[in-house]
Amino acid sequence: MVVELISVGTEILLGNIVNTNVAYLAEQCALLGCSLYRQSVIGDNEGRMEEMIRQAVSRSDIVILTGGLGPTKDDLTKEVTAKVFQRALRMDDHSRERIEGFFQRRGGKITENNWKQAMVPEGAIVIDNDNGTAPGLIIEDKEKGKTAILLPGPPNEMKPMFEKDIAPYLRKLSPEGIYSRMVKICGIGESAAETMVADLMDAQTNPTLAPYAKTGEVHFRITAKARTEEEAEEMMQPLLEEMKNRFGNAIFTTEEKVTLEEAIVELLKERKYTLTTAESCTAGKLAGRIMNVAGASEVYNEGYITYANAAKEKLLGVKHETLEAYGAVSEQTAAEMAIGAAKAAEADVALSVTGIAGPGGGTPEKPVGLVYIGCYVNGNVSVKKCLFTGNREKNRDSSVVQALTLLRSELMK
Amino acid sequence: MVVELISVGTEILLGNIVNTNVAYLAEQCALLGCSLYRQSVIGDNEGRMEEMIRQAVSRSDIVILTGGLGPTKDDLTKEVTAKVFQRALRMDDHSRERIEGFFQRRGGKITENNWKQAMVPEGAIVIDNDNGTAPGLIIEDKEKGKTAILLPGPPNEMKPMFEKDIAPYLRKLSPEGIYSRMVKICGIGESAAETMVADLMDAQTNPTLAPYAKTGEVHFRITAKARTEEEAEEMMQPLLEEMKNRFGNAIFTTEEKVTLEEAIVELLKERKYTLTTAESCTAGKLAGRIMNVAGASEVYNEGYITYANAAKEKLLGVKHETLEAYGAVSEQTAAEMAIGAAKAAEADVALSVTGIAGPGGGTPEKPVGLVYIGCYVNGNVSVKKCLFTGNREKNRDSSVVQALTLLRSELMK
Numbered sequence: 001m002v003v004e005l006i007s008v009g010t011e012i013l014l015g016n017i018v019n020t021n022v023a024y025l026a027e028q029c030a031l032l033g034c035s036l037y038r039q040s041v042i043g044d045n046e047g048r049m050e051e052m053i054r055q056a057v058s059r060s061d062i063v064i065l066t067g068g069l070g071p072t073k074d075d076l077t078k079e080v081t082a083k084v085f086q087r088a089l090r091m092d093d094h095s096r097e098r099i100e101g102f103f104q105r106r107g108g109k110i111t112e113n114n115w116k117q118a119m120v121p122e123g124a125i126v127i128d129n130d131n132g133t134a135p136g137l138i139i140e141d142k143e144k145g146k147t148a149i150l151l152p153g154p155p156n157e158m159k160p161m162f163e164k165d166i167a168p169y170l171r172k173l174s175p176e177g178i179y180s181r182m183v184k185i186c187g188i189g190e191s192a193a194e195t196m197v198a199d200l201m202d203a204q205t206n207p208t209l210a211p212y213a214k215t216g217e218v219h220f221r222i223t224a225k226a227r228t229e230e231e232a233e234e235m236m237q238p239l240l241e242e243m244k245n246r247f248g249n250a251i252f253t254t255e256e257k258v259t260l261e262e263a264i265v266e267l268l269k270e271r272k273y274t275l276t277t278a279e280s281c282t283a284g285k286l287a288g289r290i291m292n293v294a295g296a297s298e299v300y301n302e303g304y305i306t307y308a309n310a311a312k313e314k315l316l317g318v319k320h321e322t323l324e325a326y327g328a329v330s331e332q333t334a335a336e337m338a339i340g341a342a343k344a345a346e347a348d349v350a351l352s353v354t355g356i357a358g359p360g361g362g363t364p365e366k367p368v369g370l371v372y373i374g375c376y377v378n379g380n381v382s383v384k385k386c387l388f389t390g391n392r393e394k395n396r397d398s399s400v401v402q403a404l405t406l407l408r409s410e411l412m413k
Numbered sequence: 414m415v416v417e418l419i420s421v422g423t424e425i426l427l428g429n430i431v432n433t434n435v436a437y438l439a440e441q442c443a444l445l446g447c448s449l450y451r452q453s454v455i456g457d458n459e460g461r462m463e464e465m466i467r468q469a470v471s472r473s474d475i476v477i478l479t480g481g482l483g484p485t486k487d488d489l490t491k492e493v494t495a496k497v498f499q500r501a502l503r504m505d506d507h508s509r510e511r512i513e514g515f516f517q518r519r520g521g522k523i524t525e526n527n528w529k530q531a532m533v534p535e536g537a538i539v540i541d542n543d544n545g546t547a548p549g550l551i552i553e554d555k556e557k558g559k560t561a562i563l564l565p566g567p568p569n570e571m572k573p574m575f576e577k578d579i580a581p582y583l584r585k586l587s588p589e590g591i592y593s594r595m596v597k598i599c600g601i602g603e604s605a606a607e608t609m610v611a612d613l614m615d616a617q618t619n620p621t622l623a624p625y626a627k628t629g630e631v632h633f634r635i636t637a638k639a640r641t642e643e644e645a646e647e648m649m650q651p652l653l654e655e656m657k658n659r660f661g662n663a664i665f666t667t668e669e670k671v672t673l674e675e676a677i678v679e680l681l682k683e684r685k686y687t688l689t690t691a692e693s694c695t696a697g698k699l700a701g702r703i704m705n706v707a708g709a710s711e712v713y714n715e716g717y718i719t720y721a722n723a724a725k726e727k728l729l730g731v732k733h734e735t736l737e738a739y740g741a742v743s744e745q746t747a748a749e750m751a752i753g754a755a756k757a758a759e760a761d762v763a764l765s766v767t768g769i770a771g772p773g774g775g776t777p778e779k780p781v782g783l784v785y786i787g788c789y790v791n792g793n794v795s796v797k798k799c800l801f802t803g804n805r806e807k808n809r810d811s812s813v814v815q816a817l818t819l820l821r822s823e824l825m826k
Binding site: 013014017025027030212283288357359393 | 425426427428429430431432433435436437438439440441442443449450451452453454455456458461465625690692694695696697698699700701703704705707708709710713714715716717718719720721723724727728758770771772773805806809
């Protein structure tokens with residue numbers, strides 16, 4: 001089943017927004033076992049859009065279009081696709097009612113052009129939009145074996161619609177389903193991790209093993225083609241076990257949706273530990289990321305941003321002599337920050353970060369990118385020295401991930 | 414000058430990474446006055462790549478390809494483009510020396526396949542890569558008036574190369590240059606801002622006026638086509654003045670690269686104020702964003718993350734009775750947090766954030782998305798009530814932007 005993706009919209013074409021929709025759709029379609037060979041972006045121009053859709057339909061089984069379903073004259077995706085599939089547009093009463101309901105709930109005024117969104121190509125399957133006014137559409141040409149799927153452009157409308165209705169639709173088209181498991185790893189670099197399982201990646205055809213790199217993490221997806229989920233699980237299990245043998249504790253989750261900070265908050269809850277943070281160069285980014293986790297309030301009460309040396313002394317009790325002798329960016333200061341934060345917050349666990357994010361402030365002895373991360377767990381403190389080579393933003397982001405990684409490995413000890 | 418963008422790479426095609434390169438290139442090319450009608454993504458497949466490049470070359474003046482210039486057999490962009498332009502590949506000694514130099518500096522070992530990257534199509538212009546081993550290439554077919562520009566895929570190699578060599582190359586092709594100014598606005602919603610200048614957007618052809626929306630900010634780009642920068646400035650000046658008349662203090666910068674947090678840190682420096690932060694639901698994200706600014710240490714010494722009520726009392730001196738009577742998410746608590754933070758940090762200015770980010774914790778009286786932002790400036794405190802409608806992440810991000818916007822408007826009073 002060859003799927004082709006077309007994104008419609010001048011704001012994507014001119015680079016005003018980054019096209020995150022297409023990455024989402026590509027990953028989802030690949031997961032469903034579809035073959036993907038091409039993606040395209042086109043503006044709100046009727047002639048060029050028609051040419052592109054005709055080409056896509058001629059070479060692919062399913063064309064998924066996002067965007068251009070709005071109420072204005074510029075929105076042409078539905079009109080042009082209907083033309084290519086030789087379907088007339090007619091008013092769909094169900095969609096009309098849903099649009100009325102949407103405006104009643106939101107309190108806005110329906111303008112005449114909103115009714116354009118209730119016009120659907122003859123014979124199309126209408127997909128309800130729970131988060132906006134433009135319904136999704138599936139237009140099938142069963143004779144030629146061609147299908148167009150039209151989805152709204154805003155990600156908060158498109159993604160729920162895909163998950164709820166389009167994924168099940170695509171799944172039904174395949175005799176076999178595609179099932180996958182995610183193995184997420186931290187504390188091992190991307191190329192080292194890939195080398196450790198190069199033989200597994202090469203050897204496998206079903207299930208397959210593929211790496212996805214993220215800042216400071218490596219994710220491996222195991223994917224199996226099978227008739228049932230149980231069969232797929234059985235096929236994936238040996239590979240999953242082998243991954244666990246090789247990576248051990250470096251695996252922080254085998255769940256698709258679990259993030260590193262969620263895994264850590266879960267560990268803290270299990271151990272009944274509270275956490276605090278003392279940040280210099282990251283200045284809140286570390287705490288901000290941990291608090292992405294809903295319910296983190298169970299393990300986190302307070303934290304400190306200590307940018308100035310005086311703040312490190314006052315809030316964390318770092319010794320003046322330590323700062324004088326070793327400097328703010330040092331193993332000793334990182335250790336005292338972690339110990340002091342734990343004491344001040346009466347927490348079981350504390351993370352500290354102190355470093356030179358750049359662009360200024362570096363010296364030959366302490367260059368930009370030098371960061372010390374302290375981790376205090378119940379009386380023990382350990383410090384990790386890092387030397388990052390990015391810009392200010394990257395150095396701070398890398399510091400956050402390395403702090404989380406250090407915390408996790410200390411908790412697993 | 415019609416430019417078409419092609420991104421090469423299976424990892425983009427399968428959605429493993431988001432294609433940020435193409436947004437950057439599209440914006441830059443639009444700024445240079447190029448017309449953009451199509452973008453495409455293709456995998457590492459020779460036949461499909463050749464077909465796509467041939468089509469692109471037939472309909473566009475310039476085709477810019479990114480990715481697929483690596484040392485492996487899968488990297489085919491150069492080979493396929495050379496075939497389309499009927500050029501043989503030959504070893505380029507200069508590129509070979511640069512690759513040797515790169516490995517000498519980095520200390521890695523050159524493998525046989527690295528020399529593939531020093532092979533260039535006959536007659537091509539070779540563009541040095543200061544951040545990697547794959548040189549960029551410009552292949553011109555002057556007879557047919559067609560050009561292919563090949564750039565490496567990693568953004569940290571591609572962007573500096575585009576800025577240093579490709580943008581000047583493209584600029585030279587136009588008899589007229591494109592010059593632009595950015596007007597960045599906060600505190601006014603996107604549609605309200607657009608309505609305020611709808612007449613200007615419709616009326617203008619040269620210079621033009623176009624809006625770009627970002628979370629909590631609206632950016633307008635004024636673009637002029639002219640023979641010299643001075644002429645362009647003269648053409649843009651009346652429109653820039655009119656924008657200043659209409660938006661007044663809501664404009665925080667007219668500089669392309671200045672961010673909201675930079676504008677605020679600059680204001681604080683001018684007024685010789687120090688800033689602190691007291692965060693509950695944002696839990697460090699606000700401070701983390703302010704500290705994106707290099708040199709923010711001049712105005713920021715310390716800050717507080719007070720997630721628990723006890724922490725609000727202990728670190729900020731919020732009264733127990735206030736928390737009891739009005740709750741942690743209230744105008745009164747936000748005000749006391751700001752006043753208490755300023756006192757504790759001995760700062761002239763303090764920002765506080767307290768709210769219900771979700772998904773849990775909402776009640777009919779205090780729903781998810783309710784956030785109070787406090788701003789203390791030199792003895793005066795003001796509180797802004799916000800009701801956001803996103804998920805946890807969006808509510809926290811919106812809180813950060815609204816806090817910065819409130820701070821700026823208080824500083825401008």
